[in-house]
Amino acid sequence: MSLSRKSRAWYAGSSLLMAMVAWQAFVRLGPGGPDSLVVDASVEALLQAWVFWPRLAAGMMVGACLGAAGALMQIITRNPLVSPDLLGITAGAQLGVILGLMLPTALGLPLIFVGGAGAALLTFLAAGGWSTSPLRLTLAGVGIAQCLSAFIALFLSLNDHAAMVVSLWNTGTLQQFGWSALTPAMWLAPLAAALLAVLARPLNLAMLGDAQMRSLGLTPARFKAVTIILSSLLTALAFQLAGPLGFIGLVTPNLLRLAFGVARPSSLVPLCALWGAALTLFADNLGTAIGRWVTVPFGVLSALLGSVAILVLLRITPRAPSAAIARVEGHTVARRLPLPMFVGLMVLLCAVLGMAGVVHGGGASAIEFVQAWWAGEALARVLLDLRLPRLLVDMMAGACFALSGVVLQTVTRNPLAGPEILGVSQTSALAVLLALVLMPELVGAWRFLIAWAGAIAALLLVVGLNLRHGLEPLRLTLTGFALGGAALALIGLLIAQFSTNIAQALIWMVGSSYGRTWADVLGMLPWMVLGIGLCAAAARWMDLLQLGDGIAASLGLAVAQRRAMLVAVASLLVAAPVAVVGPVAFVGLLVPHGVRLLGYYRMRERLWAAPWLGAALLVLADLLGQWLLAPLDIPLGIATAAIGAPCFLLLLARTYVHRGRGAAI
CATH class of the missing domain: 1.10.3470.10 (ABC transporter involved in vitamin B12 uptake, BtuC)
Known part of the structure; x- marks a missing residue:
């Protein structure tokens, strides 16, 4: 007499448990x-x-x-x-x-x-x-x-x-x-x-x-x-x-x-x-x-x-739990700012925030500070050398993370994709930390390439494992979650085994721009310029990919090759800031949606608007982290998460469409 499935499961489980106890x-x-x-x-x-x-x-x-x-x-x-x-x-x-x-x-x-x-x-x-x-x-x-x-x-x-x-x-x-x-x-x-x-x-x-x-x-x-x-x-x-x-x-x-x-x-x-x-x-x-x-x-x-x-x-599993996904475009903006005006406002905002960050606590106005710096006063020059590189690093990191989010959401056709959701930031940070442990003498010169290797490996794994399933949003998210979880587990192991200052290591894990110098600015600058240039050159590809693989292929686009190239560009844009400030979350996820909600839908418009909006967001988060609990300096990643997490959850709530009005995530 054959046993039922339930009975076989009971007998097998009991046998395994007894074997483990004996072992x-x-x-x-x-x-x-x-x-x-x-x-x-x-x-x-x-x-x-x-x-x-x-x-x-x-x-x-x-x-x-x-x-x-x-x-x-x-x-x-x-x-x-x-x-x-x-x-x-x-x-x-x-x-x-x-x-x-x-x-x-x-x-x-x-x-x-x-x-x-x-x-x-x-x-x-x-x-x-x-x-x-x-x-x-x-x-x-x-x-x-x-x-x-x-x-x-x-x-x-x-x-x-x-x-x-x-x-x-x-x-x-x-x-x-x-x-x-x-x-x-x-x-x-x-x-x-x-x-x-x-x-x-x-x-x-x-x-x-x-x-x-x-x-x-x-x-x-x-x-x-x-x-x-x-x-x-x-x-x-x-x-x-x-x-x-x-x-x-x-x-x-x-x-x-x-x-x-x-x-x-x-x-x-x-x-x-x-x-x-x-x-x-x-x-x-x-x-x-x-x-x-x-x-x-x-x-x-x-x-x-x-x-x-x-x-x-x-x-x-042949099929993941079904979950349709809505396009998070927001409502059409009837009157939007012309793109040059918006970019100009973001440039002005970054300049104002940068000046405020440099002169804050110095007891002088911006004009007096500029005059003192021009006159060669030592205090003004010291403040500028200490504070301006950090703010410039914030701006460049925000621009890179924001552009990476635009590229990732286009490649995966998932409006809620981001470097942290797909595990890319965590894997890039793991690569840098592993190099710090195993090859500390090489990290200074090779940290950008090391971070890029980790990021591109993560993206190739996440996208490659999901291509045959059409990049289903739930599968893609769960794959990134698994990869990010494994990376964070290994990061925790490395910190516990090799770190002499656990608190500082934890700060680096969430991201911090504290103590960044002109060397960090000069190190990140060429990577950012290269990433922006490649995005500009690939703008037409991304516009076509948004129409779907079938339409893009019918219009002459080699979909697989172009997607692989865009994955490499996205990994470069993630690796550059991670190598300098660590895995800061939410910027790459939120900024692309903010740009769309402002009414910029075409790819070339988004490639202009996203980096400036990302730069303004990150420098604002860093300044709030410095000022709110002064003299305590809240790490950049924590301040960004405090702003970004509620915004992300609000954005997620906006994707809900009541029954009868369409599908939602």
Whole structure:
């Protein structure tokens, strides 16, 4: 008699779990296994029991919680590629950890739960409600996570102790010393299991859709809110024990669907708990095995495995969750400024901001400062040499990021593409940081080429993996998310292993123009000029690509070759500022939309307007960062995220089109 799919999944999961337990016992306790603990009552054996059994229990508890939480998230969002990272839960939990460090009472678990649940609910709100599409939910989660990460980086840059604690927490570990950390999970996990049993039938109804749920007496919004809170609680339990681990919740439900065909939620959730425990112990054992050659923290290993899992799932899944995408053109502007007038105003704004940045705090007006500089006064010349290069770097970085966004959104035909959304900025920053660790003597002369190599490799990977699927927006976004997550995990590993100043390293990760000199200006200038020139030469190609590949090919454009060339141009425009100021977010995403909302639709108009608008935005963000909390100098990337994240979420909300008025993201 053949076994059902559900039974095969149960037997296979149980066998894998027992094998992982035996493997861990053999590795950590020796050939004698657990029996050695009973026979040998020495202090060493007691210490082993105090460490081994709690670690084993923590691994199973963490995996079961993350597996069940991932299944719940994917069921209610109807998106098989959702994970705590995609909903912003990881960033919210990190914020809870920081709040726990600031408060005198021990509120670690409640604060982690509140932070994660709050971030998830905020993501749903920003995405347009419970009926949002997978792509909107993904983009909103990325936006919320980046906004929270920017403010977290600001706090950590001011508190070295907190920076060290959070950096260690981010690396993740199953190591336990005694049973105290497991006590809350032992009390709450049975309650969560009982609630899951109660939700079994509603979870099955959730597969029918919101309308059918209402007809059967179930309120979709209330049910989804309860489910999100429960999944956030399970995630908080896991994060409290082991730090931020994401791949278990992502991989486990998809593995059961693909390998065993288990899709019914009432069966999927408990199976995910079983398989999650087994896979977590497998990852822990794998980390121990490779630890003989290289030490990889458990959190970094899980992030890398999760990123690879997303790429594999996208590769073997024939169709991503459907998500139409609207053109984010905004309303037609009846009376727009003539392009020369707009460019002139942006030039004037940049000049005014630059002068304000140079003379601020000097006790003199702009005219008096110019007169003092012309007269050769030492103070005026020193201020100019200290402050003007930084502002010029801001302007050039803003221009490059903005142009890269224009090119990327054209190449991918995705109006919500940007260097940070596609993982390009993070990969370019990883290349520079890796070179700083391995070849510090070469970075000064080769940092631009190194950053370009990282950026072009990321873009070729993201675009190449999605060409056969027509560059579907959701696939493209998830591929970039996976690549960016892997890059950030490796950056965190490099900082933890090699950085002597973690706070400064965190500031560089979000982007900073502090201390930039004339050498940085002269180093970036030729790359910016080259990028702008190549964009101007390719303006006609980009106009044709916006019409679609078929029309562009019929008009004589070699689509594949031109797209590859534009990818190289976009990577160059990203690499130049990343090499100098780091991976500043949101400029490449927002400025192209701002230009369109101002009424500049043709490519040549956008290529003129975007760099000046980007330059003005970045220098304004940097000056606000210098002035708002003076004498504290807020890093450029944090100030930009504080401005850009709300604007991005507002822009995402503008893409929502009510039913009957067209498709939305």
